[in-house]
Amino acid sequence: MSTAPQTAYDPLYDPLKDATPGHGREYAPTYWVDSAGPAPEDDGPIRADVDVEVAVIGSGYTGLSAAVHLARDHGISAVVLEANRVAFGCSTRNGGQGQFATGRLKRSGWIDRWGVDIARGMHAECMEAFDLFRSLLAEPLVQPDAVDDGHIYAAHRPWALEKLKAEVQVLNDVFNYPAKVLTAEETREQHFFDRECCGAQFEPDGVAVHPAKYAFGLLRLARSLGVKVHPSSPVQGWRRQGDRYILSTPGGDVRAKRVIVATAGYTAPGLHALTRHRLFPILSNSIVTRPLSDDEIADCGFKSGAFYTDTRILRHYYRFIASAKRVQIGSRSAVYGRDAANPKHLARLRGALGRKFPALDGIDLDYSWWGWVDVGHDMMPRIFKPDANEHIYYSLAYGGNGVMYSAQAGRRVAALCAGQAMPALPIFQSVLPTEGVLTPFRRLGQQLLYIWYFTNDERP
Numbered sequence: 001m002s003t004a005p006q007t008a009y010d011p012l013y014d015p016l017k018d019a020t021p022g023h024g025r026e027y028a029p030t031y032w033v034d035s036a037g038p039a040p041e042d043d044g045p046i047r048a049d050v051d052v053e054v055a056v057i058g059s060g061y062t063g064l065s066a067a068v069h070l071a072r073d074h075g076i077s078a079v080v081l082e083a084n085r086v087a088f089g090c091s092t093r094n095g096g097q098g099q100f101a102t103g104r105l106k107r108s109g110w111i112d113r114w115g116v117d118i119a120r121g122m123h124a125e126c127m128e129a130f131d132l133f134r135s136l137l138a139e140p141l142v143q144p145d146a147v148d149d150g151h152i153y154a155a156h157r158p159w160a161l162e163k164l165k166a167e168v169q170v171l172n173d174v175f176n177y178p179a180k181v182l183t184a185e186e187t188r189e190q191h192f193f194d195r196e197c198c199g200a201q202f203e204p205d206g207v208a209v210h211p212a213k214y215a216f217g218l219l220r221l222a223r224s225l226g227v228k229v230h231p232s233s234p235v236q237g238w239r240r241q242g243d244r245y246i247l248s249t250p251g252g253d254v255r256a257k258r259v260i261v262a263t264a265g266y267t268a269p270g271l272h273a274l275t276r277h278r279l280f281p282i283l284s285n286s287i288v289t290r291p292l293s294d295d296e297i298a299d300c301g302f303k304s305g306a307f308y309t310d311t312r313i314l315r316h317y318y319r320f321i322a323s324a325k326r327v328q329i330g331s332r333s334a335v336y337g338r339d340a341a342n343p344k345h346l347a348r349l350r351g352a353l354g355r356k357f358p359a360l361d362g363i364d365l366d367y368s369w370w371g372w373v374d375v376g377h378d379m380m381p382r383i384f385k386p387d388a389n390e391h392i393y394y395s396l397a398y399g400g401n402g403v404m405y406s407a408q409a410g411r412r413v414a415a416l417c418a419g420q421a422m423p424a425l426p427i428f429q430s431v432l433p434t435e436g437v438l439t440p441f442r443r444l445g446q447q448l449l450y451i452w453y454f455t456n457d458e459r460p
């Protein structure tokens, strides 16, 4: 049996304000949780003090992948601690877009920041990650309705198409990667009829998954390997005693020799000094329509199983869920948790849906939810041991691109925790940066940036 929730979902939760993401909370009201079938069995809350080799905090894709690889590759049976229901955070709320990316920077951004050689190393890391992702999706215990039809970057303005063309050139010439540019007509004939789309970049590596089925599959896989997964077990205190870290949960202390932090956008500032103010949690909201009629589907022109993002900085991510005949679309929304339920955010998303697909203007929505994305201050993740004197490891800050890469990140952080060396790439070589003295003004800065991004995105 899966552990039942003890408390209701809190739609106004804010990771910069609340001490933990809750205790035993129900899932967010997503289409994915509703359509995934019953959650698999777990190991129930921590009920007594326990000694463990490795404790993993957070049971999303990262924490579960770390536990799977600790067991498979290193013979270590970890204990996973989750504050709420298993995979309560982003891993049951996302768009299911398994993109060929990690972090927010594009390939050209990697070259600008690190030069061509390191950028090629990062590209190879993403290729290896995609192989692992595909192999996990194919595991008999996982199988999350994967659709392996690629990713469409839809240019929402003509100037954005010019940027996509330049990026495709970089992908072809520097990385020998077969991305291609599609005209508006080709995009319409082969994929979909988004009325804003002026042409697109097509990436063959893009796998859409059912996010909650993927998370539940990883839970089944982890437990089949001897991993213990404990929901309703928030880490509320953390201290060191000799060679042990004492993680306090409501049901007892977990005394671990090593700790992996996989708490993403749900990391409270008070969790540990090594993760404090290293992340910038950003809200993303998402809606799912009622099932479409055949006429509506024809008007939207859905033809392939590719998933879509547009070229706005405040981008829309969207897809046709063919098995359910529904459309999902999401984007950035409120700045503060207390404003998350403000109807203006839903109205904005509805407006975007209607502009892209006029047949869906004003359509009934069956689901609306939101979640906290973990963005790093330099837009790239880190898989790192942040203090040489501590046995603490983190894998954080995928910047809204974690569905695919979290599998590899989990494998990497497991290897790091088991004492293996990491590749000589920047995401494995330094701590997550902070904003230093600007930390108290982050949200103010975010509000100003959103105004600037919106103005810039919508220029003709």
Ligand SMILES: Cc1cc2nc3c(=O)[nH]c(=O)nc-3n(C[C@H](O)[C@H](O)[C@H](O)COP(=O)(O)OP(=O)(O)OC[C@H]3O[C@@H](n4cnc5c(N)ncnc54)[C@H](O)[C@@H]3O)c2cc1C
Residues within 6 Å of the ligand: 020, 021, 057, 058, 059, 060, 061, 062, 063, 081, 082, 083, 084, 086, 087, 088, 089, 090, 091, 092, 093, 094, 095, 096, 097, 098, 099, 233, 234, 235, 236, 262, 263, 264, 265, 266, 267, 268, 271, 284, 285, 286, 317, 330, 370, 371, 372, 373, 398, 399, 400, 401, 402, 403, 404, 406
């Ligand atoms: C609305 C939305 C849409 C997205 N769409 C996409 C997409 O289409 N493609 C893509 O690549 N990425 C997307 N993302 C991002 C992606 O979902 C994440 O990168 C990924 O799920 C991160 O997984 P994770 O395991 O690192 O973190 P999470 O799944 O967020 O898990 C962290 C867990 O840690 C737990 N936790 C926190 N603190 C404690 C504590 N003190 N004690 C115990 N447990 C704790 C939380 O409860 C949570 O369950 C989206 C995110 C959101 C919110």
